[in-house]
Amino acid sequence: xxxxxxxxxxxxxxxxxxxxxxxxxxxxxQYPDNLYESMRYSLLGGGKRLRPILCLAACELSxxxxxxxxxxxxxxxxxxxxxxxxxxxxxxDNDDYRRGMLTNHxxxxxxxxxxxxxxxxxxxxxLIAEETVGVRPEQLVKVLGRVGKAAxxxxxxxxxxxxxxxEGQDIDLGTLEYIHAHKTGALxxxxxxxxxxxxxxxxxxxxxxxxxxxxxxLAFQIVDDLLDITATQxxxxxxxxxxxxDGKATYPxxxxxxxxxxxxxxxVAEAIATLDVFKERAxxxxxxxxxxxxxxx
Amino acid sequence: xxxxxxxxxxxxxxxxxxxxxxxxxxxxxQYPDNLYESMRYSLLGGGKRLRPILCLAACELSxxxxxxxxxxxxxxxxxxxxxxxxxxxxxxDNDDYRRGMLTNHxxxxxxxxxxxxxxxxxxxxxLIAEETVGVRPEQLVKVLGRVGKAAxxxxxxxxxxxxxxxEGQDIDLGTLEYIHAHKTGALxxxxxxxxxxxxxxxxxxxxxxxxxxxxxxLAFQIVDDLLDITATQxxxxxxxxxxxxDGKATYPxxxxxxxxxxxxxxxVAEAIATLDVFKERAxxxxxxxxxxxxxxx
Numbered sequence: 289x290x291x292x293x294x295x296x297x298x299x300x301x302x303x304x305x306x307x308x309x310x311x312x313x314x315x316x317x318q319y320p321d322n323l324y325e326s327m328r329y330s331l332l333g334g335g336k337r338l339r340p341i342l343c344l345a346a347c348e349l350s351x352x353x354x355x356x357x358x359x360x361x362x363x364x365x366x367x368x369x370x371x372x373x374x375x376x377x378x379x380x381d382n383d384d385y386r387r388g389m390l391t392n393h394x395x396x397x398x399x400x401x402x403x404x405x406x407x408x409x410x411x412x413x414x415l416i417a418e419e420t421v422g423v424r425p426e427q428l429v430k431v432l433g434r435v436g437k438a439a440x441x442x443x444x445x446x447x448x449x450x451x452x453x454x455e456g457q458d459i460d461l462g463t464l465e466y467i468h469a470h471k472t473g474a475l476x477x478x479x480x481x482x483x484x485x486x487x488x489x490x491x492x493x494x495x496x497x498x499x500x501x502x503x504x505x506l507a508f509q510i511v512d513d514l515l516d517i518t519a520t521q522x523x524x525x526x527x528x529x530x531x532x533x534d535g536k537a538t539y540p541x542x543x544x545x546x547x548x549x550x551x552x553x554x555x556v557a558e559a560i561a562t563l564d565v566f567k568e569r570a571x572x573x574x575x576x577x578x579x580x581x582x583x584x585x
Numbered sequence: 586x587x588x589x590x591x592x593x594x595x596x597x598x599x600x601x602x603x604x605x606x607x608x609x610x611x612x613x614x615q616y617p618d619n620l621y622e623s624m625r626y627s628l629l630g631g632g633k634r635l636r637p638i639l640c641l642a643a644c645e646l647s648x649x650x651x652x653x654x655x656x657x658x659x660x661x662x663x664x665x666x667x668x669x670x671x672x673x674x675x676x677x678d679n680d681d682y683r684r685g686m687l688t689n690h691x692x693x694x695x696x697x698x699x700x701x702x703x704x705x706x707x708x709x710x711x712l713i714a715e716e717t718v719g720v721r722p723e724q725l726v727k728v729l730g731r732v733g734k735a736a737x738x739x740x741x742x743x744x745x746x747x748x749x750x751x752e753g754q755d756i757d758l759g760t761l762e763y764i765h766a767h768k769t770g771a772l773x774x775x776x777x778x779x780x781x782x783x784x785x786x787x788x789x790x791x792x793x794x795x796x797x798x799x800x801x802x803l804a805f806q807i808v809d810d811l812l813d814i815t816a817t818q819x820x821x822x823x824x825x826x827x828x829x830x831d832g833k834a835t836y837p838x839x840x841x842x843x844x845x846x847x848x849x850x851x852x853v854a855e856a857i858a859t860l861d862v863f864k865e866r867a868x869x870x871x872x873x874x875x876x877x878x879x880x881x882x
Contacts, residue, residue, distance in 0.1 A: 323738050323746040367707075374703060379695035398676035399749060402699065403742050406671060406706065410664075410736035413710045417730030425722035432729050433714030439707035441620050445700050449620040452696060 296575040300341065307340040308332070310358050311365060314415055326396040326404040327411075331369045334387045338576075339364040339479040345572040346480045346497055349563075352487025359419040360431055360486060363412035364479050367439045370405040370412075371475075375448065377401060409439065423486050431482045438474040447471025459537045465506070473505035480573075496562050497573075503559035504577050510552040511580055513538035514545065556581050593872040597638065604637040605629070607655050608662060611712055623693040623701040624708075628666045631684045635873075636661040636776040642869040643777045643794055646860075649784025656716040657728055657783060660709035661776050664736045667702040667709075668772075672745065674698060706736065720783050728779045735771040744768025756834045762803070770802035777870075793859050794870075800856035801874050807849040808877055810835035811842065853878050 311331055317324050340361035347357035376383040376391040377398060384394050393401035416432055437443055447470025454463060480501035484494050517540055539548040559577040563570035608628055614621050637658035644654035673680040673688040674695060681691050690698035713729055734740055744767025751760060777798035781791050814837055836845040856874040860867035 318738075320738070320743055320746045320750070322750070323743060327738065370703070374699055377696075377699065379699060399674075400746070402671055402674065402676060403746055405703070406667070406736070407738040407742040409703065409706055410733050410740070410742070411738065412733070414730050414733030414737060417726050417733060425726045429714050429722045429725050429729070432726070433711050436707050436709070436711030436714060439703070440711060441615075441617070441624065441704040441708065443707070445704040445707070446617055446620060449617045449697070449700055453617070453619070 294571040294575050296572075296579055299572055299575070300336075303341045303344060304337045306354070306358075307337045307344075307361060307365070311362050314359070314362050314419065315366075315411070322396070322400065323404060323407060326392060326400045327408055329389075329395060330373050330392045330404065331366060331408065333389055335365075335369075337365060339368055339475060342476065342479040342501070342573070342576070343483040345576070346483030347487045348483075349497075349566055349569045349573060350484045350487035350489035350493055352483070352489075353422065356420065356422050356486045357483050359415050360435070360482050361479075363415045363435065364475065364482070366408040366412040366415070367435065367444075368475060370408040371439075371444055371448070373401050373405040373408075380452070412439075420486070424488070427485050427488060430485050431478075434478045434482065434485075438478040442470075443474035444471055447474070454537060457537075461542050464537050464539070464542060468506060468509040469502075472509060473502065476505040476508070477501040493566075496565070499562050500559045500573060500577070503555040503562070504580060507552045507555040507559070507577070507580050510539045510548050510555075511583065513540055514548055514552070515583075517545070552581060591868040591872050593869075593876055596869055596872070597633075600638045600641060601634045603651070603655075604634045604641075604658060604662070608659050611656070611659050611716065612663075612708070619693070619697065620701060620704060623689060623697045624705055626686075626692060627670050627689045627701065628663060628705065630686055632662075632666075634662060636665055636772060639773065639776040639798070639870070639873070640780040642873070643780030644784045645780075646794075646863055646866045646870060647781045647784035647786035647790055649780070649786075650719065653717065653719050653783045654780050656712050657732070657779050658776075660712045660732065661772065661779070663705040663709040663712070664732065664741075665772060667705040668736075668741055668745070670698050670702040670705075677749070709736075717783070721785070724782050724785060727782050728775075731775045731779065731782075735775040739767075740771035741768055744771070751834060754834075758839050761834050761836070761839060765803060765806040766799075769806060770799065773802040773805070774798040790863075793862070796859045797856045797870060797874070800852040800859070801877060804849045804852040804856070804874070804877050807836045807845050807852075808880065810837055811845055811849070812880075814842070849878060 312328075315324070315328055315331060317328065343361040343364055344354060344357050347354070372386065373392045375381050376386060377393055383391050385391060389395075391401075392404060396404070412435065413432060416428065416435065420428055439445070441449075447467050450463065451467045451471055454467065477498060480497050481494060484497050489497070516538065539551070543551065556577050560574045563574055612621070612625055612628060614625065640658040640661055641651060641654050644651070669683065670689045672678050673683060674690055680688050682688060686692075688698075689701060693701070709732065710729060713732065714725065717725055736742070738746075744764050747760065748764045748768055751764065774795060777794050778791060781794050786794070813835065836848070840848065853874050857871045860871055
């Protein structure tokens with residue numbers, strides 16, 4: 289791998305700004321106002337915009353233009369936001385705060401939070417179908433089908449169901465990997481792959497980007513589990529984080545801390561190597577992969 | 586209008602059987618089993634299958650084949666089922682029974698009911714995108730976009746939000762028509778229109794079917810409101826039904842019973858006349874329109 293001469297921080301900030309502007313434009317306030325306020329509250333209220341940025345970067349790597357991918361990029365953020373709103377509900381994780389803000393149902397009521405999530409999910413498909421320009425309908429149908437799959441029982445909902453069923457249970461590594469591959473992995477994968485499909489990338493490119501997305505998805509999750517321990521140790525002086533107190537299966541618990549970190553490093557190295565063939569054009573995605581190991585929160 | 590020599594009962598029964606078999610085939614039991622059991626419980630547990638049958642009938646009227654429309658027909662039933670599962674939740678209408686069966690959350694828990702609804706909604710789009718055969722991708726993208734719109738804030742969720750906000754309020758006829766045009770009308774309209782789009786119907790056919798669907802959607806709702814009064818009178822010997830006790834705005838309340846029935850009859854007559862130009866091929870849809878006035882439950 290060549291040395292990366294690339295300022296990731298600037299790249300992420302610029303991408304986030306364009307995504308934020310597009311999200312605001314695609315979901316203007318309209319009647320019924322309280323519904324759209326609720327949808328916009330959770331959609332525009334922050335977040336890393338990882339999924340849209342991966343989509344835009346994969347489209348760029350594949351030689352596509354931003355306008356081809358922006359509606360899908362924003363739609364992926366809407367699907368992600370829907371899953372957060374519904375996961376926070378009292379019947380699920382029952383969280384009052386997210387990203388330092390009241391959760392949707394604490395602010396707008398449970399009924400509105402359920403409906404805002406439903407509307408975001410349905411609108412995501414409308415947005416891809418109606419706002420995408422410069423893409424052949426064949427490619428759009430592929431993207432729409434795969435986004436549907438990633439958001440459904442064979443994607444994030446399936447992962448969430450197994451995660452809920454596993455709470456307080458002893459689960460094996462296979463189940464843990466199923467949860468992560470579905471709960472977070474499926475949407476990350478289609479975020480990357482949709483960018484390539486929209487740009488009409490060839491089969492080899494799609495294969496490489498698929499592998500890349502699987503590696504970073506898993507690495508991201510392992511680092512999350514590791515941060516849960518270290519962040520809590522630093523902040524609270526405790527030897528174990530929230531996951532362990534909740535009896536949640538994590539990589540450090542199943543593999544140990546040292547082996548977990550090694551696994552994450554190996555996955556990131558594989559993600560980067562998989563894209564070496566694209567040379568300069570791979571810099572954004574390769575830098576994002578490196579960043580996963582370095583992040584502190 | 587010519588005399589209708591057409592056995593609607595047989596037609597509906599046969600269509601329901603084919604739809605039921607397709608729903609069962611498109612959503613087999615799979616891992617995670619409890620999620621798919623919950624989805625199948627509400628999806629396969631009965632109902633008139635009005636939306637799928639309208640879609641299939643409109644496709645047939647437009648000269649299309651059943652295989653072109655069946656995935657969309659089933660997807661529309663999934664969207665409808667999602668809205669019923671979520672509407673029944675404690676945070677919404679808090680209903681324990683539907684169609685004589687326990688509601689989804691009473692049977693599987695609130696968390697599973699929320700997730701089963703989400704999964705049905707997302708899978709609906711996957712199904713249309715991946716299982717439709719013999720339809721050009723241009724047409725599929727149109728259908729996917731319009732189903733998304735009908736299920737979102739500018740469709741059924743928008744209607745549901747205004748309905749919830751109107752409970753116990755004095756609302757005018759304009760608001761009442763907004764609620765029905767969105768809460769039930771939008772999905773009925775795309776049910777009919779999607780069948781025509783999939784069969785590549787010309788613009789005039791689509792216009793006529795759009796008008797037809799708007800007329801029957803509104804007529805259906807007015808009859809619903811009338812039945813709420815008459816059915817309750819017959820069964821309970823009371824002078825007013827559930828809607829009136831709940832302080833709900835209804836057509837009889839705003840227009841009076843006689844004028845409401847006249848309005849429904851005029852709408853059905855218009856729906857039927859709009860399709861006269863299609864002669865024999867309009868029989869199923871025309872008979873369904875007539876049936877709306879005759880139904881007793």
